[in-house]
Amino acid sequence: QMLTTVLKTVPTLFAAILVLAIAYVVGRVVAGLATNILTGIGFNRLPARLGLGQEPVEGQRTPSDVAGYVVLVAAMVVAAMEASNLLGLTMLADLVRQFITFAGQLFVALVIFVIGFYLANLTHGAIVSARGAQAGLGAEIARIAIVVLAAAMALTHVGLAKEVVMLTFGLILGAACVAVAIAFGLGSRELAQREVEKWVETLKKPKT
Template identity: 30%
Template sequence: MDRVDVYLEPVRAFMHELGAFLPRLGVALVVMLLGILLAKAARFAIQRGLRAINFHILTKRSGMDNFLKRGGTLIDTVDLFGLLAYWLVILIALVVAFNGLGLTHVTELLGRVMWFVPKVIVALLILAFGAYFARFVANAVYTYCENAGIHDGDSLSRLARYAIMAFVVMIALDQMEVGGTIIRDAFLIVLGGVVLAIALAFGLGGREWAAARLEEWWPTKQRDRIP
């Protein structure tokens, strides 16, 4: 009998662990099922809510929808926000489910990914409003140049738009904590290099062109009238 008990002891231990694990597995499956249902509801609510406030018009005018289409995606920015909300809820459900199963290492990894998704959502909002503002400023610059008779209005409007978008992208990357100080330092180095290149170009070979543009934009007669 003692020998039989020795052989049966691992089986008893396994059955005991299995009996304790099955209820937790059942709870985890229920949590995942509820998570999927809530994720679908969240995606539907986000998409309908954003379209109700005409957010898709803003993203279309800002150029983000066109950017996504050029990348080969079949969804627009509103659908992308809904997809991010869907996966955020799914990740929350996974964290709760794995935490109930006692898989702490998996829970920690999923928790890091889960906290990264809201940063991506905020970064996309920054890009959407920043791109719309950049396009608005570019149109304003172009309209002013046309009314003032400046022939380089298209180039100036593009320069203003690209400059604003560069700052917007840097803010979005900083929001996602991508690159950190490396991105900022690289941007400042590139910006300084561009400014230096323009200064050298004007100083070495573009003085006559700059003088002609200054005379065209701001004639000498108007400057002489200023006390």
């Protein structure tokens, strides 16, 4: 009976190994194509344009290489799920399926945050260009607010409780407003003092 069970398992095991092997070969090919295509369209310069870093130099791992590696890993994860189903490992297959779902949500959340970070830098630059160096503090506050909002949206998409995310966002935004008020208060203290001194001097002058 044990021999019969083993003989029945061998073809299924072979099929599962074959699925993994085919997925690896196909994944390597698709990953190479993705890397070449992304390199050709200038994907390696994207992080520098978004303000997330500098362009990679010769010999460094490029964003296109990372994207190709992600494609290969995704192919192997899907193949692992199918292999688990073939072997009857339903719990493992369900676990892998949940991981795929979470990875998809995490990817979308990362895209949301990157877009928000780009818009924050764009807004900061636009405010500084329009109002000059005097707008430095306001531009920085606007950038922080947009980044925090993007982070809140990304965390909400991943599945964090909306109440926790919005409470954190409100606390950070409130702290930023308090910081701005304090900064303006400290900055205008000397100006207010001078105005009071002028007013006192005016009162001291004899009336003609």
